[in-house]
Amino acid sequence: xxxxxxxxxxxxxxxxxxxxxxxxxxxxxxxxxxxxxxxxxxxxxxxxxxxxxxxxxxxxxxxxxxxxxxxxxxxxxxxxxxxxxxxxxxxxxxxxxxxxxxxxxxxxxxxxxxxxxxxxxxxxxxxxxxxxxxxxxxxxxxxxxxxxxxxxxxxxxxxxxxxxxxxxxxxxxxxxxxxxxxxxxxxxxxxxxxxxxxxxxxxxxxxxxxxxxxxxxxxxxxxxxxxxxxxxxxxxxxxxxxxxxxxxxxxxxxxxxxxxxxxxxxxxxxxxxxxxxxxxxxxxxxxxxxxxxxxxxxxxxxxxxxxxxxxx
Amino acid sequence: xxxxxxxxxxxxxxxxxxxxxxxxxxxxxxxxxxxxxxxxxxxxxxxxxxxxxxxxxxxxxxxxxxxxxxxxxxxxxxxxxxxxxxxxxxxxxxxxxxxxxxxxxxxxxxxxxxxxxxxxxxxxxxxxxxxxxxxxxxxxxxxxxxxxxxxxxxxxxxxxxxxxxxxxxxxxxxxxxxxxxxxxxxxxxxxxxxxxxxxxxxxxxxxxxxxxxxxxxxxxxxxxxxxxxxxxxxxxxxxxxxxxxxxxxxxxxxxxxxxxxxxxxxxxxxxxxxxxxxxxxxxxxxxxxxxxxxxxxxxxxxxxxxxxxxxx
Numbered sequence: 096x097x098x099x100x101x102x103x104x105x106x107x108x109x110x111x112x113x114x115x116x117x118x119x120x121x122x123x124x125x126x127x128x129x130x131x132x133x134x135x136x137x138x139x140x141x142x143x144x145x146x147x148x149x150x151x152x153x154x155x156x157x158x159x160x161x162x163x164x165x166x167x168x169x170x171x172x173x174x175x176x177x178x179x180x181x182x183x184x185x186x187x188x189x190x191x192x193x194x195x196x197x198x199x200x201x202x203x204x205x206x207x208x209x210x211x212x213x214x215x216x217x218x219x220x221x222x223x224x225x226x227x228x229x230x231x232x233x234x235x236x237x238x239x240x241x242x243x244x245x246x247x248x249x250x251x252x253x254x255x256x257x258x259x260x261x262x263x264x265x266x267x268x269x270x271x272x273x274x275x276x277x278x279x280x281x282x283x284x285x286x287x288x289x290x291x292x293x294x295x296x297x298x299x300x301x302x303x304x305x306x307x308x309x310x311x312x313x314x315x316x317x318x319x320x321x322x323x324x325x326x327x328x329x330x331x332x333x334x335x336x337x338x339x340x341x342x343x344x345x346x347x348x349x350x351x352x353x354x355x356x357x358x359x360x361x362x363x364x365x366x367x368x369x370x371x372x373x374x375x376x377x378x379x380x381x382x383x384x385x386x387x388x389x390x391x392x393x394x395x396x397x398x399x400x401x402x403x404x405x406x407x
Numbered sequence: 408x409x410x411x412x413x414x415x416x417x418x419x420x421x422x423x424x425x426x427x428x429x430x431x432x433x434x435x436x437x438x439x440x441x442x443x444x445x446x447x448x449x450x451x452x453x454x455x456x457x458x459x460x461x462x463x464x465x466x467x468x469x470x471x472x473x474x475x476x477x478x479x480x481x482x483x484x485x486x487x488x489x490x491x492x493x494x495x496x497x498x499x500x501x502x503x504x505x506x507x508x509x510x511x512x513x514x515x516x517x518x519x520x521x522x523x524x525x526x527x528x529x530x531x532x533x534x535x536x537x538x539x540x541x542x543x544x545x546x547x548x549x550x551x552x553x554x555x556x557x558x559x560x561x562x563x564x565x566x567x568x569x570x571x572x573x574x575x576x577x578x579x580x581x582x583x584x585x586x587x588x589x590x591x592x593x594x595x596x597x598x599x600x601x602x603x604x605x606x607x608x609x610x611x612x613x614x615x616x617x618x619x620x621x622x623x624x625x626x627x628x629x630x631x632x633x634x635x636x637x638x639x640x641x642x643x644x645x646x647x648x649x650x651x652x653x654x655x656x657x658x659x660x661x662x663x664x665x666x667x668x669x670x671x672x673x674x675x676x677x678x679x680x681x682x683x684x685x686x687x688x689x690x691x692x693x694x695x696x697x698x699x700x701x702x703x704x705x706x707x708x709x710x711x712x713x714x715x716x717x718x719x
Contacts, residue, residue, distance in 0.1 A: 399625060
């Protein structure tokens with residue numbers, strides 16, 4: 096098959112960037128990875144490793160680079176760094192861009208799309224939402240527990256041929272992918288789960304989702320936070336149904352002792368994506384006139400508990 | 408002077424019970440202390456010790472007892488145990504009571520007055536609010552940083568001769584005391600400070616009040632929680648002025664790195680008075696129709712973070 100995006104740069108060699116980059120490369124694209132700390136180890140081994148669905152897949156040879164200048168212009172930049180590191184992107188991306196280069200930013204929460212659109216033009220930007228459970232288990236090595244799916248959308252308007260062909264390329268590479276009609280709406284829908292569960296598991300002292308669901312008061316707070324996200328989204332023109340809220344809660348108990356990515360970061364002493372997941376949604380919802388008292392309190396607490404850049 | 412309550416039993420030999428008991432005893436009343444763990448040490452030394460305002464005061468001899476039966480009926484029972492231990496009182500108090508015995512319960516938050524009123528009759532019950540900073544520093548030994556003041560009120564109605572004469576007796580013993588016209592209103596007024604500051608200092612990760620005030624988002628959450636307490640109190644018929652809220656916030660920054668009693672308990676691994684300070688006010692405010700979303704979330708989080716009896 097043809098590859099609508101034959102040359103791809105992956106910025107961010109954590110679990111997400113490795114997973115999608117390896118998939119696309121094994122699918123036939125020329126994928127160039129920008130690496131930092133893992134570069135020497137990856138070059139020494141000569142490959143990237145993906146463990147998924149009981150199998151070990153190896154990408155060899157690997158195109159691993161230390162700087163965007165060595166990579167040069169590509170058709171697609173896949174941005175898969177934490178939102179907390181977003182400030183490095185304006186300095187990092189320009190060598191990767193020609194006039195037609197698209198940027199797909201697979202980042203959590205709200206704000207990353209706009210941040211890149213302001214600097215590189217909204218027409219370049221596609222947003223991605225990863226519904227996946229995976230971990231980086233070593234340099235250039237990722238273990239995927241559940242491949243889940245990827246949702247992509249256009250930042251600047253409804254999706255057209257570009258988004259559909261990118262989705263097709265992901266799909267052909269083994270990534271279940273759907274195209275969202277409205278990217279912002281898709282991001283708010285994802286927050287219905289992330290805001291309560293990523294937040295309460297940290298704020299309640301570092302507990303997994305099963306303990307939140309089993310505690311009647313915390314479970315009710317999770318539902319109340321979902322309703323605040325719904326109210327914020329509605330005020331911004333993105334209605335979310337009650338049925339969606341109900342379903343997002345109901346899928347959680349069967350997950351067992353699941354640790355959301357933010358809790359994993361918190362417990363590992365890494366920076367948590369406070370502003371993308373709680374701060375920016377809180378600000379946008381409040382600015383649109385929605386009442387989000389629980390989200391506001393949760394954000395203020397998390398910022399103090401888990402945001403390393405808050406001065407102590 | 409005469410002592411309207413010549414025979415007094417003190418139940419609870421923590422900082423509060425020791426402080427008021429020693430004061431009243433040095434003021435001339437016969438004060439009998441019910442002791443448990445500290446009994447042997449206190450009897451061996453033969454005294455109780457109070458450090459206050461640069462001086463060391465000794466109460467010798469001390470009437471220290473192991474059981475309420477040994478104490479027998481008194482004129483006043485001063486209850487100064489934590490609300491979390493309240494369940495022992497129905498078994499403990501009967502030997503101390505004759506038909507006229509008054510019970511003054513100096514406990515935090517809401518619920519202790521009603522609990523005792525239901526079991527021993529509302530007409531016996533006086534409630535006390537201690538505005539004081541002190542610590543038990545050893546068996547039968549208390550260090551008082553700031554004697555502050557005591558507010559007392561009648562549970563069953565407006566204060567009369569009994570409350571005034573008890574206040575006079577405290578006052579004569581060196582305890583600045585005022586009589587509240589409405590005990591429930593006084594308790595809600597005290598919660599205006601305790602609910603935000605005792606709670607946020609724990610929920611934000613164990614920080615002193617200065618860090619709450621210096622964090623713009625947490626400071627705003629403290630003010631928002633004060634407004635929820637105000638709304639709850641108003642719905643229950645206890646209006647609190649905006650000026651009172653403003654003043655309760657303004658006194659806090661000058662306190663410096665103050666650790667509220669609940670934070671001290673939390674950091675020491677002791678049980679925190681979750682239900683008295685957050686749970687019962689939340690329930691009463693919600694039942695009266697007040698919107699208390701932040702209080703509800705804060706209660707649910709604290710219950711998980713700090714309540715030892717929540718199953719893990």
